Amino acid sequence: MTEATPTPPASIPRVYDKGIRLLLPETTSIFEGTFSLLHCMVKGDTLYRAVYAQRLFPIRHPDQFISLHYTDIDDKDKEIGVIETLAQFPADQQILVKQSLRSQYYEQVIQRVIEISDEFGLLFLEVETQRGIESFVMPWRHDRAEDYGETGKVLLDAFDNRYVIPDISQLPPTDRSRFQKYIYW
Amino acid sequence: MVRAERLMVRVLVVLAVPDAMKLSHRGVSPTSIRPHTIPAGLESQAKALGITADNCLFCVPSDLALDGSIRDVWLVVTHTTVLTLSADATDGKPLSGPFEFTHIGKVRCFQTVGSAFLQVQVDNLYVNVVRYSNARRESFSRAAGQIERLVKHEPLQDDALTRKSDRTCDHCGLPLAGKESPCPRCSGHRGVFARSLGLMRPYGGAILLLLATMIAGVLLDLIPPQLTRVLVDKVITPKTNLHWLPMILLGLIIASGSRCLLNIVIGRTSSTVGTRITRELREMLQHKLMNLSVEYYNRHSVGSLMSRVLYDVDYFQSFVSQVAQGFLLNLMLVLGIGTVLFLMNWHLALLVLLPIPFVVIGTIFFWKHIYPRYYMFWESQSKMAQLLSGLLSGIRLVKSFGQEAREEKRFSGCAEHSRSSRRKLESGHATFNPIMGFVFGLGGLIVWYSGGNQVLGDKMTLGTLMAFFGYLGMFYAPISSLSMFSNWVTGFISSAQRVFEILDSSAVLPTATDQIHLPSIQGRIEFKNVVFGYDPYTPILKGISFTIEPGQFIGIVGKSGSGKTTLVNLLCRFYDTQRGTISIDGVDVRKVNPDDLRGQIGLVLQEPFLFRGSIAENIAYGRPGSPPLNIIDAAKAANAHDFISRRAGGYDAKLGEYGAGLSGGERQRVSIARALLCEPRILILDEATSSVDTESEQEIQRALSDLTKGRTTIAIAHRLSTLKNSDRILVLDEGRIAEQGTHEELMLINNGIYRKLVRIQTELTRLEM
Ligand SMILES: Nc1ncnc2c1ncn2[C@@H]1O[C@H](COP(=O)(O)OP(=O)(O)OP(=O)(O)O)[C@@H](O)[C@H]1O
Ligand SMILES: [Mg+2]
Numbered sequence: 001m002t003e004a005t006p007t008p009p010a011s012i013p014r015v016y017d018k019g020i021r022l023l024l025p026e027t028t029s030i031f032e033g034t035f036s037l038l039h040c041m042v043k044g045d046t047l048y049r050a051v052y053a054q055r056l057f058p059i060r061h062p063d064q065f066i067s068l069h070y071t072d073i074d075d076k077d078k079e080i081g082v083i084e085t086l087a088q089f090p091a092d093q094q095i096l097v098k099q100s101l102r103s104q105y106y107e108q109v110i111q112r113v114i115e116i117s118d119e120f121g122l123l124f125l126e127v128e129t130q131r132g133i134e135s136f137v138m139p140w141r142h143d144r145a146e147d148y149g150e151t152g153k154v155l156l157d158a159f160d161n162r163y164v165i166p167d168i169s170q171l172p173p174t175d176r177s178r179f180q181k182y183i184y185w
Numbered sequence: 186m187v188r189a190e191r192l193m194v195r196v197l198v199v200l201a202v203p204d205a206m207k208l209s210h211r212g213v214s215p216t217s218i219r220p221h222t223i224p225a226g227l228e229s230q231a232k233a234l235g236i237t238a239d240n241c242l243f244c245v246p247s248d249l250a251l252d253g254s255i256r257d258v259w260l261v262v263t264h265t266t267v268l269t270l271s272a273d274a275t276d277g278k279p280l281s282g283p284f285e286f287t288h289i290g291k292v293r294c295f296q297t298v299g300s301a302f303l304q305v306q307v308d309n310l311y312v313n314v315v316r317y318s319n320a321r322r323e324s325f326s327r328a329a330g331q332i333e334r335l336v337k338h339e340p341l342q343d344d345a346l347t348r349k350s351d352r353t354c355d356h357c358g359l360p361l362a363g364k365e366s367p368c369p370r371c372s373g374h375r376g377v378f379a380r381s382l383g384l385m386r387p388y389g390g391a392i393l394l395l396l397a398t399m400i401a402g403v404l405l406d407l408i409p410p411q412l413t414r415v416l417v418d419k420v421i422t423p424k425t426n427l428h429w430l431p432m433i434l435l436g437l438i439i440a441s442g443s444r445c446l447l448n449i450v451i452g453r454t455s456s457t458v459g460t461r462i463t464r465e466l467r468e469m470l471q472h473k474l475m476n477l478s479v480e481y482y483n484r485h486s487v488g489s490l491m492s493r494v495l496y497d498v499d500y501f502q503s504f505v506s507q508v509a510q511g512f513l514l515n516l517m518l519v520l521g522i523g524t525v526l527f528l529m530n531w532h533l534a535l536l537v538l539l540p541i542p543f544v545v546i547g548t549i550f551f552w553k554h555i556y557p558r559y560y561m562f563w564e565s566q567s568k569m570a571q572l573l574s575g576l577l578s579g580i581r582l583v584k585s586f587g588q589e590a591r592e593e594k595r596f597s598g599c600a601e602h603s604r605s606s607r608r609k610l611e612s613g614h615a616t617f618n619p620i621m622g623f624v625f626g627l628g629g630l631i632v633w634y635s636g637g638n639q640v641l642g643d644k645m646t647l648g649t650l651m652a653f654f655g656y657l658g659m660f661y662a663p664i665s666s667l668s669m670f671s672n673w674v675t676g677f678i679s680s681a682q683r684v685f686e687i688l689d690s691s692a693v694l695p696t697a698t699d700q701i702h703l704p705s706i707q708g709r710i711e712f713k714n715v716v717f718g719y720d721p722y723t724p725i726l727k728g729i730s731f732t733i734e735p736g737q738f739i740g741i742v743g744k745s746g747s748g749k750t751t752l753v754n755l756l757c758r759f760y761d762t763q764r765g766t767i768s769i770d771g772v773d774v775r776k777v778n779p780d781d782l783r784g785q786i787g788l789v790l791q792e793p794f795l796f797r798g799s800i801a802e803n804i805a806y807g808r809p810g811s812p813p814l815n816i817i818d819a820a821k822a823a824n825a826h827d828f829i830s831r832r833a834g835g836y837d838a839k840l841g842e843y844g845a846g847l848s849g850g851e852r853q854r855v856s857i858a859r860a861l862l863c864e865p866r867i868l869i870l871d872e873a874t875s876s877v878d879t880e881s882e883q884e885i886q887r888a889l890s891d892l893t894k895g896r897t898t899i900a901i902a903h904r905l906s907t908l909k910n911s912d913r914i915l916v917l918d919e920g921r922i923a924e925q926g927t928h929e930e931l932m933l934i935n936n937g938i939y940r941k942l943v944r945i946q947t948e949l950t951r952l953e954m
Binding site: 104 | 554561
């Protein structure tokens with residue numbers, strides 16, 4: 001279902017420029033405040049505390065379209081605005097946002113598929129990730145191995161831990177055929 | 186041999202798993218929560234902070250530091266504080282905290298992608314205490330619950346912390362399919378084959394007949410080569426006994442004729458048994474599918490369930506013929522003919538065995554490299570079918586956005602994928618089969634060479650050699666089918682597993698053993714502290730309590746996504762609550778007989794669903810065979826009668842798929858009529874009149890208020906004017922009841938949500954005028 005929607009070239013103007021509030025480096029400052037929490041100050045608006053960042057296009061544009069959120073007084077999740085391009089921000093602020101992003105996403109990137117077997121409708125995998133060799137068990141079902149962008153797959157193990165293969169064609173050929181023998185969709 | 190390989194894999198898996206699981210899920214089970222003990226390695230740090238086994242309430246292990254690096258981290262909860270410690274902290278300082286309970290407002294588990302945080306609210310800010318991977322959500326959600334209790338000065342519940350997990354098997358640690366599902370490994374899971382054979386038990390007679398005809402067939406097959414031997418050795422070569430010729434020919438005709446008869450019997454019987462078994466299985470599956478909980482359908486796509494009922498079941502048909510003819514027959518042929526070959530000439534027979542190792546190697550190769558291509562091919566086919574069905578049912582959307590060309594491109598991409606996977610599969614076959622043929626041919630050539638030498642050396646008669654060749658053909662063919670048998674087995678096993686997975690699924694809501702019959706419900710509904718989330722770790726309803734008296738008309742309003750439909754789903758028991766109880770007439774819904782419950786609740790869904798069929802059939806869906814007058818009355822009450830009677834077909838007018846042929850509002854009214862016809866004691870209208878104009882809505886309201894006298898009615902609506910006359914209105918906000926009361930009472934609340942909504946809507950209506 002995922003299909004490439006090319007990024008619109010910059011020359012296409014926004015139609016609904018009141019759609020979302022863009023956080024621009026000129027009007028926004030991001031810094032670390034009490035309890036080492038991320039704070040965000042927007043010119044003409046208030047100071048937001050305990051802010052966290054979230055990717056709007058985690059696969060296609062991981063360093064763009066980053067939404068900043070906070071929890072309001074009624075425990076409701078509210079969006080402050082969206083950073084279109086993180087690289088436009090001062091280096092120290094970029095570091096802070098990236099730190100916050102790291103705490104929002106926790107997934108293992110699979111580099112090698114060493115062994116797969118199936119039993120009881122479960123898949124037993126042994127893989128190499130950036131953490132080293134590890135094993136996990138996942139139900140052998142479509143909804144546990146979904147497309148990740150156009151070329152990858154994200155696997156959810158039995159406990160909902162995430163394992164990502166960003167590009168299946170980048171796996172070594174034997175690993176790839178081993179993987180596709182079971183996850184062929 | 187292939188069986189042996191599978192067995193090996195099985196053994197290896199079983200041996201490897203517990204260790205493997207340790208690697209990435211160390212301490213996942215909530216039982217690793219340690220009450221009243223300080224974990225090894227932390228004692229000195231804890232002591233420096235004044236924490237001892239006496240004032241430590243419990244510790245929970247995590248595998249992550251706040252920055253996401255892997256570390257052994259412990260959440261430590263004492264009588265007065267919460268903090269995290271790590272044994273490898275060089276400075277001996279806590280990683281976070283200590284946070285004094287007196288400073289903590291609230292506690293929450295904050296879910297992010299792949300991991301989560303336990304946070305406490307200090308100074309109105311949520312501060313991270315500990316981070317944990319998703320595998321540990323169960324432990325930490327229990328810990329959070331307990332910390333919340335401590336903050337509120339409620340006593341600790343040790344058993345709530347350490348009660349066994351319902352996500353993994355206690356015994357072997359294997360993840361379970363759902364709450365209280367049996368562990369597939371420990372529950373003495375019978376092999377797929379044994380179960381499939383079990384399905385054939387009722388047809389024991391037919392199976393015996395098959396076996397008998399099969400043995401007779403093998404014996405018959407042994408005759409013709411012997412006859413040819415006599416023909417060559419006794420008649421043709423010596424040119425004597427010419428009068429034997431017609432007799433021998435007659436014998437050959439009788440042998441092949443009886444063989445033909447036997448084949449007819451075998452084919453017909455196995456098809457009878459096979460089709461019966463598949464029909465029974467389909468019915469069993471359908472029955473099970475009807476009983477599975479709604480939650481199961483959230484997890485599985487309709488397409489995949491359909492393909493199981495339609496295609497996977499077909500494999501069982503071939504199972505019967507494989508059992509009756511394929512595998513056993515081939516095995517008997519190989520053994521029987523092998524014996525005869527050895528009896529005839531053991532030197533030659535040994536040579537015949539030469540190609541067999543190659544066959545074995547070839548089979549393993551096929552199994553590993555060519556067979557998986559089937560999966561890809563099947564998958565590509567089902568993807569294409571899915572795409573097409575989505576496309577055709579959404580054809581108006583495609584046209585309205587002018588995306589035909591893109592859809593064509595997408596489909597042709599899919600078709601290309603299907604083509605290439607089929608080509609791959611067939612090119613594999615096309616290469617494999619001739620090579621195997623060649624190998625067998627070589628076996629024949631060896632026999633020609635050595636047998637020819639023996640005949641020339643007068644060690645063997647020509648007739649024996651000919652008979653030998655006759656048997657040889659019968660010997661190699663079953664070997665190659667036996668080698669193919671393994672492929673069939675793999676296919677069968679995976680299909681059968683998919684079928685049994687549905688049959689074994691425990692995703693049915695548990696039925697109470699002490700069910701209570703409520704033949705006529707009064708309609709008193711009570712929600713007590715109901716907590717529920719589709720994902721158990723992210724609640725949608727966060728502690729809902731209210732009571733509805735029999736006969737009341739209750740309105741529910743709230744923002745889109747606030748949990749209104751979810752509340753109704755719980756009342757109809759499509760799901761069970763995670764905490765709290767829902768009772769009808771004072772009886773817990775989990776105990777009410779499900780037929781009594783659903784039979785007396787009339788539910789009009791937010792998206793009206795109509796089946797293909799006539800309007801009358803659709804209205805009478807819950808009461809098939811209702812007298813026409815009742816159908817008309819129900820339609821009249823739902824304000825549907827007028828538009829139905831204007832149609833040429835009247836109540837007999839046929840509707841297309843999903844009620845095509847009716848407008849959105851008309852569909853809603855038909856579905857209201859459908860609910861009314863069942864005379865429900867509790868009527869639930871979930872946005873049932875949202876697509877109906879205000880005037881018709883008022884008419885429905887008027888009719889309803891007559892009809893619903895004495896019935897409990899729950900109406901969900903965005904158009905607030907609909908609910909003005911309700912006995913009570915509940916205002917739902919993010920899973921909580923924010924306000925409740927009559928329209929007038931709610932209008933008196935300053936800054937009230939309801940009042941604000943009404944104000945906005947009246948302004949809108951003024952605009953419309
Ligand atoms: N099957 C599901 N699985 C997971 N989440 C769901 C499911 N159904 C609903 N939700 C989520 O639960 C929340 C409440 O949904 P619900 O359908 O109860 O809202 P509602 O109040 O009826 O909204 P509306 O007025 O739009 O119908 C929503 O955030 C929704 O995304
Ligand atoms: Mg709804």
